[in-house]
Amino acid sequence: MRAPCRRSHRVRKTPYNDPIGMSPARAPRLRLTLLGGFEITSAKGGPLVLPTRKTHALIAYLALPAGRRHPRDELATLLWGGFDIDQARLNFRQCLFQIRKTLGRLADHVLARDGETVALNADAVDIDVARFERLVKEATPQALTRAAALYRGDLLSDLVGMEAAFEEWLRAERGRLREQALDAMTRLLAHQRQESDVEAAIQSAVALLTLDPLQEGIHRALMRLYAEQGRHATALKQYQLCVDVLARELRTEPEVETRQLYEALSQRRLSEGSAAAILVVEDESVTITVLEGLLRQADYDVTTARDGAEALRQLGLRRFDLIISDIAMPTLDGMRLLEIMNQRSIDTPIVFLTGLSGAEMEVQGLRLGAADYVRKPINREVLLARVKNVLGRVGRK
Amino acid sequence: MPETVDPAAIVASLGGSEALARQAAMAFLQEAPRLLARIGQALAANDPGALAGAAHTLKSAVGNFPAPAAVEAAHRLEERGRRGDLLDAEADRAALERALVPLSAALATLARS
Numbered sequence: 001m002r003a004p005c006r007r008s009h010r011v012r013k014t015p016y017n018d019p020i021g022m023s024p025a026r027a028p029r030l031r032l033t034l035l036g037g038f039e040i041t042s043a044k045g046g047p048l049v050l051p052t053r054k055t056h057a058l059i060a061y062l063a064l065p066a067g068r069r070h071p072r073d074e075l076a077t078l079l080w081g082g083f084d085i086d087q088a089r090l091n092f093r094q095c096l097f098q099i100r101k102t103l104g105r106l107a108d109h110v111l112a113r114d115g116e117t118v119a120l121n122a123d124a125v126d127i128d129v130a131r132f133e134r135l136v137k138e139a140t141p142q143a144l145t146r147a148a149a150l151y152r153g154d155l156l157s158d159l160v161g162m163e164a165a166f167e168e169w170l171r172a173e174r175g176r177l178r179e180q181a182l183d184a185m186t187r188l189l190a191h192q193r194q195e196s197d198v199e200a201a202i203q204s205a206v207a208l209l210t211l212d213p214l215q216e217g218i219h220r221a222l223m224r225l226y227a228e229q230g231r232h233a234t235a236l237k238q239y240q241l242c243v244d245v246l247a248r249e250l251r252t253e254p255e256v257e258t259r260q261l262y263e264a265l266s267q268r269r270l271s272e273g274s275a276a277a278i279l280v281v282e283d284e285s286v287t288i289t290v291l292e293g294l295l296r297q298a299d300y301d302v303t304t305a306r307d308g309a310e311a312l313r314q315l316g317l318r319r320f321d322l323i324i325s326d327i328a329m330p331t332l333d334g335m336r337l338l339e340i341m342n343q344r345s346i347d348t349p350i351v352f353l354t355g356l357s358g359a360e361m362e363v364q365g366l367r368l369g370a371a372d373y374v375r376k377p378i379n380r381e382v383l384l385a386r387v388k389n390v391l392g393r394v395g396r397k
Numbered sequence: 398m399p400e401t402v403d404p405a406a407i408v409a410s411l412g413g414s415e416a417l418a419r420q421a422a423m424a425f426l427q428e429a430p431r432l433l434a435r436i437g438q439a440l441a442a443n444d445p446g447a448l449a450g451a452a453h454t455l456k457s458a459v460g461n462f463p464a465p466a467a468v469e470a471a472h473r474l475e476e477r478g479r480r481g482d483l484l485d486a487e488a489d490r491a492a493l494e495r496a497l498v499p500l501s502a503a504l505a506t507l508a509r510s
Contacts, residue, residue, distance in 0.1 A: 286458040289424045293417035328453060355460060376460040377468075380412040 010280075018043050021187060028126040029106050034060050035128050035177070036153025042106065053159060054079055054095050057166055059120070060156055064173060066122035075118060081163045084141040103302065129155070129177065135156060136184045148207060151181040152325070182211055189221065198228050218259055232269040233301040236262065236277070236318070240303060243317050253317075266319055267351045276391050277301040277318075281311040281325035281337065282353070285309070287376070291324060294380050295387070308332030308340070315346055322391055323350040327361050338368045349390050399498070401465040402503040410463050415510065421461060422504035428458055429497065436474065436493075448486070449478025455493075459500065461472075467496040506508055 013027070030048075033039040038056040041047045050056055057079060058217060062070065066103050073085070074167075079095070080088035096118065100107040114118040135147035140209040148217055155174045162170070185208045192201035205222040208215060219242035226235035239262040246252050254262075278300045282288045288304050295302045303320070309332040311323065327334040338350055349371035354361050362373045371390045408418040432455040439447035456471035470493040477486050 080482055284457040285428050286424045286461050289421045290411060290417070290461045293414065293420060294412055297412060297414060297417070297503050355457065355508070375461070376457065377410070378461065380410070 004123075029109050029124045030103075030126070031126050032059065032063055032127045033152075034063065034155055035132065035151055037158040038156055048102055051098055052095070052299040053162065055092075055099050055102075056156070056159060057162055058095055059099065060159075061166070061169070062118065063125065063127050066120040066125055066127060066130065069112070069117040069119040070116055078165050078169070079163055081165045132177070133180065136180050138199065139184075139187065141188065141191045144184050144191070147184045147190055148181070148204065151184075151211075152176060164281035178211065182208065185211070190220075193221070193225075198225055201225050202229075213241075216242060216246070216258055219254075222260055222266060223261055227265050227268070232265060233275055235265050236269065236301065237303075239265075239318065240314075247313075251282060262318060275299050275301045276321040277308075278301065278387070278392075279311060279314055279323045279348075280304045281306075281308060281323060281329070281334065283307055283326065283329045287326070287353070287378070290378060291383075294378070294383060295324075298387075299386055300387070307335030308334060311337055312340060315341070320348050322387060323348055324353065324387070325350055325364070326353045335364065335368065338365065338370060342369060351386060351390055351392070402434060402464050402499045404503045407503060407507060415507075418507050419510060421496045422507040425458055425504050426475050426501065426508055427461070429455065429501065432458065433494065433497075434438060436490055440483065440490060441459070443483060445465070445478045445481040445483055447478075448483065449475050452478055452493075457463070459497070462504070464496075464500040467500050470496040498499060 023252050027043060029043050031041045031043060033041075037267040038050075038060065039047065040050060040059065047100040050059065058075065061075070061078065062068075071321055073089070076085070076088040076092035078326045080091045083091065096111075096113075100111065103110055107125075109124045110121055112121050112154055132147050135150065155177050156170060159170070185204050189201055189204040191206065192204055202222065202225050205218050205225060208218045212218075219238060223235045223238045226232070226238060238257070242258060246254060252260075271358070278295055280288060280295070280302060282291065282304070282376075283306050292302050292304060303314060305314050308325070311325065312332070314320070315323075324338060325334040332340075334350075334352055341348070341350070350369075352362070352365045352370050352373040354365075354373050355376050365373060371393070372386050374386055405419075407422070409413055409418045411421060432451050435451035436448060436455070439445075439451055452471050452475035456468055456475055459467045459471055470489065474486065474489050474493055477483060477489060
């Protein structure tokens with residue numbers, strides 16, 4: 001029986017329209033990374049610096065898939081469609097020259113050229129996209145895990161502002177690979193959940209949401225996974241992230257199933273005696289940082305809102321045990337927030353933050369029904385004592 | 398004479414947490430120049446409402462740290478804005494900037510730590 005390598009050497013001598021690089025497994029000369037940004041390194045280690053975006057684009061186009069011969073004029077018009085054909089050809093030749101110069105002695109192994117066509121030799125280059133697609137097709141849990149790790153980001157995510165024809169091709173390829181990644185990670189997540197590998201499932205769900213944060217089903221899966229680990233505050237925080245992204249991207253609210261899950265987790269958290277949930281309403285960044293930090297140090301579950309209007313939205317979405325609110329804020333101030341809460345029979349206790357000239361405000365706030373006030377500058381001991389005191393009055397710790 | 402601000406006192410005022418002090422310092426160092434610019438713009442545009450708003454926010458930010466002179470300087474500008482009294486307000490703005498120097502230096506030390 002003949003060794004397959006001999007057949008492959010014959011392939012290399014076939015006419016131009018045959019694919020290039022179908023020889024047997026040889027060690028690749030280059031490694032090409034296209035997922036999450038362009039990077040090319042020699043197999044021996046060092047990165048190679050290709051000087052322009054067009055050189056990146058040309059190598060990437062030739063690599064998807066490698067081995068396919070492309071007429072030179074097709075490549076010239078793909079990358080320089082806005083120029084007349086003579087100028088486009090000249091630019092193409094210069095681009096190819098830059099690549100050859102950078103690759104040096106490797107160029108003849110990597111590039112297959114003749115007067116009419118150019119191709120990338122599939123044997124000479126290890127391409128992350130090709131490996132990714134092979135692993136997705138293989139579809140075993142191990143292969144899907146490796147595929148998920150390979151998908152570091154969208155195809156050529158650092159390449160922008162190219163010619164329209166190239167952009168069109170890139171958009172289609174990005175979409176195709178992204179769909180494969182989503183499909184692979186979804187199958188991997190299902191497998192991990194089946195195997196009760198909660199930690200790995202959380203990682204897959206987080207990666208899926210990084211790719212597509214609008215997948216409400218994945219938000220729910222992640223909430224359940226966190227709850228399984230006993231991380232109730234994180235599970236509820238995930239609901240908040242879901243609410244925020246849906247409001248921002250689609251101007252919509254979560255589905256009934258998601259809200260019901262949130263309610264169920266809230267109840268479970270209460271029955272298990274986990275940390276009280278505090279909504280901090282403040283428009284000034286340093287005070288938000290300080291309040292959030294001090295309260296988290298004391299193991300409270302903290303959510304922040306930038307003004308009264310955002311606070312009302314949060315109160316409509318989930319339960320809080322306590323609100324700590326500034327008074328002077330844009331859009332809807334603290335006093336007005338308390339008035340609206342009274343009108344809507346929202347009985348979450350509110351503690352006001354007051355400044356130097358706060359006495360008048362303190363009296364006004366207490367008359368409106370504020371549970372207490374804390375003066376700025378915030379003293380940690382005073383803040384925590386007052387928070388604990390107010391929470392104790394409503395049966396929380 | 399400008400007040401002295403001790404980085405250790407800032408850490409102590411935030412419950413002894415160096416991590417929180419660093420986060421707060423970084424937030425302040427990012428926010429303060431923007432608020433000072435807003436104060437400058439309000440004065441240039443002779444807009445007392447905008448001056449009061451920007452000075453109030455800066456006062457609130459400074460109020461998180463043991464720097465009463467800087468808080469007081471921001472408060473003076475805020476009150477000027479509320480009264481609509483912008484005559485010679487430039488002098489108060491300069492005083493605020495001077496009062497912020499030792500606080501910013503202490504916070505920069507914390508942010509680098």
